[in-house]
Amino acid sequence: MKEKIIQLLNEADDYISGEEISKQLGVSRTAIWKVINRLKEEGYEIESVTRKGYRLLSSPDILNSEELHYNLNTEIIGNKIINFDKLDSTNQQAKKLALEGASNGTVVIAEEQTAGKGRRGKMWVSPPGTGIWMSAILRPSVMPENASMLTLVAGLAVCKAVREITNLEASIKWPNDIVVNGKKICGLLTEMNSEIDFINFVVVGIGINVNIEKFPPELDNIATSLMIEGNQSYQRKKLVKRTLEIFEDYYKKYLATEDLTKIIEEYNEHCINIGRKVRVTGRKQDITGNVKCVTNKGELIVTDQQGEDIVVTSGEVSVRGIYGYV
Structure with missing residues (x-):
């Protein structure tokens, strides 16, 4: 009611x-x-x-299910939205609900995270009422080895939504960051529960720094917010809804081919890695070179110092001019 x-x-x-x-x-x-x-x-x-x-x-800028469902133009993602005042981690809660049978497209969102998770176990700063901390539960009929591409699908959706809502020139830092003016405004974390040839569910976590006024000194050179870069506050619910709508559009295109074929041109246009010098720190070796492109399988192609094209599927990527890397 x-x-x-x-x-x-x-x-x-x-x-x-x-x-x-x-x-x-x-x-x-x-x-x-x-x-x-x-x-x-x-x-x-x-x-x-x-x-x-x-x-x-x-209306207040609160992220409740009633506000977010109003005029939300999606069929799958966000068909059910469960909101919390405070959670340890939206990804943790989403995984718990997925194991209990939560439906495809369920979104978990919180006003505050006390133990937000970033990639490779890093902490994610999630103060109350200032950002978007949400996770989507998806049950795609694709092979498990193709699930990691969902990080790129969601990243492109956030990038496009931020550009539309704020007019800021957001870019993607492969594989899971969105940056504005060389600093991080969004991180993505995709986690999967699967069998050898079947996905039980995938949780795509999205954290966007919206109206955060300042960061701890140790993050000053790395993180920023839409408020800091745009010099104004933004309606979080508007950005949530637009992100979910664009995410669903790209998600359907991804499902049609099980890869990024239908969106890769747009992805490369907004990927800040392209044409820049990078250092990739991997488990087996470190690579330095210039990024050529991202493939329709979500791989980063790096031309090394010997002129050889190296296919990068994972690793820590430092991009010259981003997060203080010179």
């Missing part, structure tokens, strides 16, 4: 009466009055006028 009342308030041109809401929802006016009061307590500015009804003046 809460979600429907928010929808009616958003869609009303002017005031909408309690009687009209009551008629549409089939509940008492007292029940509606209670929900309206609860919304006011949550930060919604709602004007109540006798004989006219209710009018929504403003």
Whole structure:
């Protein structure tokens, strides 16, 4: 009922009466009055006028399922959104729910993470009410060896959504960062539960620094936020919805071919690694060279100092001019 009342308030041109809401929802006016009061307590500015009804003046920038479902144009990703005030990690919660049978496309989102996880076990700073900390549960019918490409699919979606919403020139740092002006504004972490030839589920975690005003000194040269770079605050719910919509579009294209064929041209256009000197630190060897492209399998092609093209599928990649690497 809460979600429907928010929808009616958003869609009303002017005031909408309690009687009209009551008629549409089939509940008492007292029940509606209670929900309206609860919304006011949550930060919604709602004007109540006798004989006219209710009018929504403003909505808080909170990431609840009711706000995020409103006008969300997706079929799969976000069909169910579960929101929390605080979690240790949205990826951890998503994996738990996936094991319990959560449906394909379920999104877990939190206002705060106390133990956010980055790639290779690194901590992710996730202060309350300032960022987007969410994870999507996916159950794709693809071979397990192709699942890692979902990190790139989601990364391109975030990059495009950030560009649309903020007009900032966001770029992708292969394989799992989004950067603005050489600093990280988003990290992605994909985790899989599978058998040899079957994926049980994949969890794609997305962390975006939106309205963070400052970072610890040790992160100053590495991390930034949309607020810092754009010199203004941004509506997180708007960015969440656009990210999920674009992610679904790219996800469907990925499923059609089980690779990046349909989006690789756009990916390479926004990949900041392309044409730059990089150092790749891997388990077996370190490689230094210039990045040629990303393939439709999600591999990084690096031309080394001997002129040989090396196919990189994983490793820590340092890009000249990014995160202080010179």
